[in-house]
Amino acid sequence: MDKKNDVIYSMSLCELKTGLVNKEFSSTEILNLLLDRISTIGKPLNAFITITAEQAIDDASKADKIIAKGNANSLTGLPIAHKDLFCTRDVLTSCASRMLNNFISPYDAAVVEKLSDAGAVMVGKTNMDEFAMGSSNETSYFGSVHNPWNDKLSPGGSSGGSAAAVAARLVPAATGTDTGGSIRQPAALTGTTGIKPTYGRVSRYGMVAFASSLDQGGVITRSSEDAALLLGIISGFDERDSTSSEEQVPDYLSTINNPIKGLRIGYIRQHFDEGLEENNEKLTNKAIEVFKEQGAKFIEIDMPNIDLSVPTYYVVSSAECSSNLSRFDGIRFGYRAKEYTDLAQLYCRTRGDGFGAEVKRRLMTGTYVLSAGYYDAYYLKAQKVRQLISRDFKSAFEEVDVILGPTTPTPAFALGEKIEDPITMYLNDIYTIGANLAGLPGMSVPCGFVDNLPVGLQIIGPHFSEEVLLRCAHQYQLLTDWHTKIPEKFE
Numbered sequence: 001m002d003k004k005n006d007v008i009y010s011m012s013l014c015e016l017k018t019g020l021v022n023k024e025f026s027s028t029e030i031l032n033l034l035l036d037r038i039s040t041i042g043k044p045l046n047a048f049i050t051i052t053a054e055q056a057i058d059d060a061s062k063a064d065k066i067i068a069k070g071n072a073n074s075l076t077g078l079p080i081a082h083k084d085l086f087c088t089r090d091v092l093t094s095c096a097s098r099m100l101n102n103f104i105s106p107y108d109a110a111v112v113e114k115l116s117d118a119g120a121v122m123v124g125k126t127n128m129d130e131f132a133m134g135s136s137n138e139t140s141y142f143g144s145v146h147n148p149w150n151d152k153l154s155p156g157g158s159s160g161g162s163a164a165a166v167a168a169r170l171v172p173a174a175t176g177t178d179t180g181g182s183i184r185q186p187a188a189l190t191g192t193t194g195i196k197p198t199y200g201r202v203s204r205y206g207m208v209a210f211a212s213s214l215d216q217g218g219v220i221t222r223s224s225e226d227a228a229l230l231l232g233i234i235s236g237f238d239e240r241d242s243t244s245s246e247e248q249v250p251d252y253l254s255t256i257n258n259p260i261k262g263l264r265i266g267y268i269r270q271h272f273d274e275g276l277e278e279n280n281e282k283l284t285n286k287a288i289e290v291f292k293e294q295g296a297k298f299i300e301i302d303m304p305n306i307d308l309s310v311p312t313y314y315v316v317s318s319a320e321c322s323s324n325l326s327r328f329d330g331i332r333f334g335y336r337a338k339e340y341t342d343l344a345q346l347y348c349r350t351r352g353d354g355f356g357a358e359v360k361r362r363l364m365t366g367t368y369v370l371s372a373g374y375y376d377a378y379y380l381k382a383q384k385v386r387q388l389i390s391r392d393f394k395s396a397f398e399e400v401d402v403i404l405g406p407t408t409p410t411p412a413f414a415l416g417e418k419i420e421d422p423i424t425m426y427l428n429d430i431y432t433i434g435a436n437l438a439g440l441p442g443m444s445v446p447c448g449f450v451d452n453l454p455v456g457l458q459i460i461g462p463h464f465s466e467e468v469l470l471r472c473a474h475q476y477q478l479l480t481d482w483h484t485k486i487p488e489k490f491e
Contacts, residue, residue: 009033010486013078013172013226020067020077027060027067027077027121034079034123038170041490045146047165049084050092051124059121066119074233076119081174083162084125085132086112086217087206091122095208096140097130099328099335099354109206110241111175111217111234118233123171126161130356131325132177132210134158135185135428138419139358146415147190148487149453153412156186156428162220163190168490173221173230177207179214180313181407181432184444187220188407188456191446191485193473194220195227198463199439200245202231203238211320212243214313214436223483224445224473228252231466250467256474261295263472266400270306271431277410280455283448284406287457290479291404291472299400303392308385309433310426314362315369315382316437321359322366328354361422390438397462402472406431407444407456431458441466445473446482454482 008030011019019025035053042048056079063077082088085095087105094100108116116122129139137145137160145160147153148168155164159176163186166174176183178196187194195218202217209215219230235249267288272281288298330336330350337349355363369378396403408428418425435442440460447457457476461469477483 009037009169011172012222014223014229016078016172017075021072023067027063028057030077031056031060031079031121031123034170038123042165042168042170044151045148045164045168046143047127047145047161047168047170048081048124049094049096049127049142049161052091052122056121056123063119063121073119074229075115078120079123079171080115080120081123081126081162081165081171082112083128083159083174083176085128085177085208086175087208088112088122088125091125093125093208094141095131096128096142097355097359098141101141101335103334107206110203110238111207114234115175115230126159126165126174128161129158130359131208131321132158132179132182133321133358133362135181135425136413136415136418137161137186138415139356141356144415147412148490149191149412152414153453154189154415156189156412158182159194159220160186163187163192163194166190166192166220166222167487169486173219173226175217176220177215177217178436179210179216179317180436181429183218183220184407184432184442184456184458185429187444188458189412189454191454191482192220193222193224193227193443193445193483194218195231195443195466195469196435196441197231197235197466198245198441200243201235201247201441201464201466203236203241203244205238205240209324211317212324213320214317216436224470224477225253225256227443228256228470228474231470245464247464252467252470255467256471258471259294260291260472260475263296263402264299264400265291265296266299266301266396266403267405268306268403269300269302271405275409275427275430276406279450280406280408280410283450283455284457287447287476288404290476294475301396301399301403303396305385305388305392306434309389309437310430312382312385312389313433313437314365314426315378316386318362318366319370319379320366321362322370325359325363330354386437389434393434393438393440401461402465402468403460405458407458411450411453411455435460439463441469443469443473445476446485447480448482454485
């Protein structure tokens with residue numbers, strides 16, 4: 001091996017790809033190094049639910065033979081982890097819930113399928129908030145995930161395991177899902193790069209549903225370049241997903257080096273109010289200056305309905321979760337209560353024991369807002385407000401090309417700090433939820449540190465503008481090095 005181990009683990013996906021092609025190291029060597037890191041220094045993070053070591057070793061060996069013959073695909077031999085709500089054939093897909101703790105999927109999700117076809121080697125399945133319901137990765141049946149920058153702090157959720165694994169250099173990239181900020185928020189709190197594409201850009205086939213009109217798969221990586229590489233692979237029409245878009249997928253990597261001079265960038269006035277911590281605001285403003293230096297033009301925009309995003313989201317998402325999770329009843333698959341006297345008791349005990357507190361809270365909320373007498377008062381009203389928020393974004397994008405602002409109001413918070421106060425927890429997603437309600441693409445990139453804790457910068461664009469978002473992020477990362485920082489314990 002020409003390169004030292006400590007160089008390999010710190011390399012980005014694109015750098016590893018170049019090294020494999022140039023035969024500086026092998027896929028097997030990369031994998032063995034990462035498996036060792038996961039089982040040793042990475043273990044206290046609790047970032048993984050399942051490690052697929054045996055299969056990964058076999059896949060890496062096959063990849064090395066393919067590379068030796070000069071037949072490598074775009075991701076041949078490159079390691080990746082999957083959030084544990086993407087179905088993976090013959091591998092546990094638990095959604096971090098007791099309800100699915102014994103569910104071995106008979107098929108691969110579309111995202112898993114596409115990455116596998118491109119040659120990626122699956123290292124394992126990452127921990128998450130149960131059924132993706134949470135903002136701190138504390139609701140998992142398998143225990144909390146810890147932030148690599150400070151193990152007493154949350155990595156964010158629900159894709160906290162994926163973000164923590166990438167930040168700690170246990171894997172170079174991981175898949176995630178984003179229903180209200182579940183890629184961007186943990187990316188911000190762990191110093192990684194995360195992108196949620198336009199609703200419909202990435203197939204939801206085989207992605208266990210939380211809220212079907214909001215859920216969207218994406219990736220968490222170390223750089224915008226890596227994100228561009230992966231997003232290009234997982235995007236595209238899928239006839240198995242009725243919400244999948246036929247919009248043509250551009251070559252994201254081919255345009256990320258284009259300049260952003262003259263780009264009109266908006267910042268939402270309401271996202272710079274008293275809820276934003278002072279130091280987070282300072283770092284966001286410093287990032288704005290970097291864009292200005294490259295010739296971007298900034299315009300303040302007003303979105304009068306954006307402050308209603310959080311209550312709107314929790315009515316709509318809870319209603320959809322109530323419907324989607326009704327299938328987990330102890331009859332067809334998943335956990336079943338062992339003691340019951342009749343069918344009604346089977347349902348009650350199975351769902352009572354199989355779901356955690358946060359999932360049950362949202363199920364009850366969703367059932368309530370959909371019930372007779374309350375549907376119009378809550379669910380229908382929330383859908384009307386959702387349209388108003390979408391119109392606000394549409395009006396904004398008539399004036400600007402992208403919107404830039406903070407990803408989260410604060411850096412990472414302590415585990416246990418907000419878990420007993422759902423409202424405070426939900427407010428942590430206040431800047432990210434709007435993009436989901438409107439179906440827009442959004443991403444978060446590191447933009448600095450507060451007390452040695454990373455802070456994220458959010459970029460939102462109109463529908464199917466992922467190319468512009470990735471270009472903005474890449475141009476920013478060419479002039480900054482925040483995305484290259486590694487938590488001290490994992491250097």
